[in-house]
Amino acid sequence: MEKLRQTPSQTVGPFFAYSLTAEQYGYDYNSIVKGSLLGDKTKGEQISITGSIYDGNGDAISDAMIELWQADELGKYRIAPIQSRNNDFLGFGRLGTGAKPDHGFRFTTVKPGLVNGQAPHINVILFMRGSLRHLYSRLYFSDENNAKDPLLLSMDATRRQTLISQRMEVNKNIEYQFNIHMQGKKETVFFNL
Amino acid sequence: MEDKDFDVHPPHLYPAYKSTILRSPTKPLMLVKEFLEDVSLPVFGESVIGKLDNDLTKNARKNGQPIGERIKVSGIVTDEYRRPMPNTLIEIWQANAAGRYIHKEEIHDAPLDPNFLGGGRMLTDRAGRYTFYTVKPGAYPWGNHFNAWRPNHIHFSVMGHQFEQRLVTQMYFPGDPLFDFDPIFQSVPKHARELLIAKFKMEWTEPEFALAYEFNIVLNGKSKTPFE
Ligand SMILES: [Fe+3]
Numbered sequence: 001m002e003k004l005r006q007t008p009s010q011t012v013g014p015f016f017a018y019s020l021t022a023e024q025y026g027y028d029y030n031s032i033v034k035g036s037l038l039g040d041k042t043k044g045e046q047i048s049i050t051g052s053i054y055d056g057n058g059d060a061i062s063d064a065m066i067e068l069w070q071a072d073e074l075g076k077y078r079i080a081p082i083q084s085r086n087n088d089f090l091g092f093g094r095l096g097t098g099a100k101p102d103h104g105f106r107f108t109t110v111k112p113g114l115v116n117g118q119a120p121h122i123n124v125i126l127f128m129r130g131s132l133r134h135l136y137s138r139l140y141f142s143d144e145n146n147a148k149d150p151l152l153l154s155m156d157a158t159r160r161q162t163l164i165s166q167r168m169e170v171n172k173n174i175e176y177q178f179n180i181h182m183q184g185k186k187e188t189v190f191f192n193l
Numbered sequence: 194m195e196d197k198d199f200d201v202h203p204p205h206l207y208p209a210y211k212s213t214i215l216r217s218p219t220k221p222l223m224l225v226k227e228f229l230e231d232v233s234l235p236v237f238g239e240s241v242i243g244k245l246d247n248d249l250t251k252n253a254r255k256n257g258q259p260i261g262e263r264i265k266v267s268g269i270v271t272d273e274y275r276r277p278m279p280n281t282l283i284e285i286w287q288a289n290a291a292g293r294y295i296h297k298e299e300i301h302d303a304p305l306d307p308n309f310l311g312g313g314r315m316l317t318d319r320a321g322r323y324t325f326y327t328v329k330p331g332a333y334p335w336g337n338h339f340n341a342w343r344p345n346h347i348h349f350s351v352m353g354h355q356f357e358q359r360l361v362t363q364m365y366f367p368g369d370p371l372f373d374f375d376p377i378f379q380s381v382p383k384h385a386r387e388l389l390i391a392k393f394k395m396e397w398t399e400p401e402f403a404l405a406y407e408f409n410i411v412l413n414g415k416s417k418t419p420f421e
Contacts, residue, residue, distance in 0.1 A: 003273045003414075004271065004272065004273050004274075004275055004309055004411045005201050005273075005385060006201050006202070006273060006385075006388075006410060006411050006412065006413055007201075007360060007361065007362055007387055007388055007389070007409075007410045007412070008201045008202050008203065008381045008385050008388055008389055008413050009202045009203060009360060009361065009362055009364040010203070010348075010361065010362045010377060010378075010381075010389065011210075011361075011363075011377060012348070012350070012361045013295070013348060013363075014298070015286065015288075015296040015299060015348075015350065016350075018286065018295050018296055018310060018311065018312050019284055019285065019286035019310075019311070019312030019314075020265070020286070020315070020347075020350060022312065022374065025297070027280050027295070027310075027312075028253070029310055029312050030254075030312070032237065032241040034316070038312070055215040055216050056214070056215035056216070056219075057215055060400040062214070067359075069232075069235065069356070077232070077233065079233075079236070080236075081236045081237055081238035081280075082236065082238065082241065083233055083237075083240040083241060084238075084240040085240075090235070091235065092235040098298075104398070116231075116344050118228070121306060122317060123229075123232060123356065125359055127361055128216060129212055129216075130210070130211075130212025130213050130214075130215070130216035130217070131205070131211065131213070131216055131217065132202075132203035132204070132205060132207060132213060132217075132377070132380050133202055133203060133205060134359060134361055135218070135222075136229075136356075137204075137297060150228065151225060151228045154223075154225075154228075156225055159220075163264040172394050173270075175310055175369075182216050182217065182218060183215065183216075183217075183218065183219050187218060187220055188218075189220075189223055189224050190218050190223070191222055191224075191225045192222035192223065192224050192225070192226075192355065193225065193226055193229055193357035193413075
């Protein structure tokens with residue numbers, strides 16, 4: 001059977017927020033995906049994932065959108081549909097970078113467990129004005145054993161560091177900083193699926 | 194690895210669209226299919242969809258109807274093997290009939306419509322079909338180059354079932370005279386541009402009420418394909 005051609009990708013553009021991240025930006029519309037990946041009754045130590053997205057000049061990008069998708073503490077991805085209210089861990093979150101003056105993002109989640117022998121990680125999907133196709137990447141944790149992760153091992157050793165978020169303790173809150181660099185020496189590794 | 198379907202997508206760097214210059218990766222993307230082919234995307238339940246979420250002519254009314262040409266847009270979401278994709282989340286956003294977005298930083302000097310937000314969402318049904326009502330968006334100027342105007346378009350975000358099926362795109366209208374001048378549309382390989390243009394469907398129009406367009410969406414379907 002002849003395959004259909006895929007629908008081509010186009011940029012998310014600068015004006016997505018009132019539909020895709022309305023509550024975060026204060027628009028008069030509800031959001032079904034937010035910056036918290038937790039359910040109402042999610043247990044475990046909460047962490048924050050913070051960072052900014054930098055263009056080739058090193059300037060923080062103010063009209064990007066980032067999605068995170070991860071397994072829970074036991075290394076299981078959510079299978080049950082996400083509803084308007086959820087007790088269990090969602091594992092999925094979305095933020096724009098235009099809601100705060102520093103153009104940063106701050107997600108709330110729990111650290112994922114090992115998935116099929118891969119080190120704990122979070123899948124990242126990135127969209128922005130100026131990006132004609134979204135980009136896939138991955139976030140690892142600086143305080144985990146990443147030495148045997150098959151994906152990290154399969155890439156150029158000098159670039160692995162771009163995927164490893166740095167643990168910090170800020171006011172007793174555990175925070176992992178993950179800055180994304182579109183270009184330059186610290187250019188983040190992006191994936192082709 | 195890059196088969197012919199890959200060619201439907203625009204390149205990451207397309208200098209005529211100036212914002213791509215500082216925002217596109219300069220190093221080759223890493224092929225990681227083997228590590229991510231078992232990863233799905235989240236699924237959403239009916240409860241996340243509000244009653245009026247698929248009717249942009251109604252979901253933000255304050256004191257009347259939004260101004261503009263009322264239209265219905267409908268289509269089927271499938272994978273590359275023509276299999277319908279049910280329960281797929283589609284989110285949309287667009288300018289109003291005057292070409293103005295409600296976005297706070299938008300400065301185009303065209304009127305906002307107090308009765309129009311321009312945002313909505315829906316889930317495809319068991320046959321992979323979606324339908325929404327809206328008003329036809331206007332063209333709007335942007336700063337890419339002197340006298341740059343975007344063709345009329347509706348933005349789509351589609352949450353496929355598999356990780357590699359995520360899609361964000363734009364739907365255009367037939368015969369738009371701005372196609373030839375728009376680098377975002379032009380960034381798509383020539384043979385694939387038609388895939389972004391909705392078809393006018395006389396048989397779907399609603400007498401005395403709305404014109405109708407068909408826009409089918411095909412998602413990347415490389416994994417979990419038993420017939421491959
Ligand atoms: Fe637009």
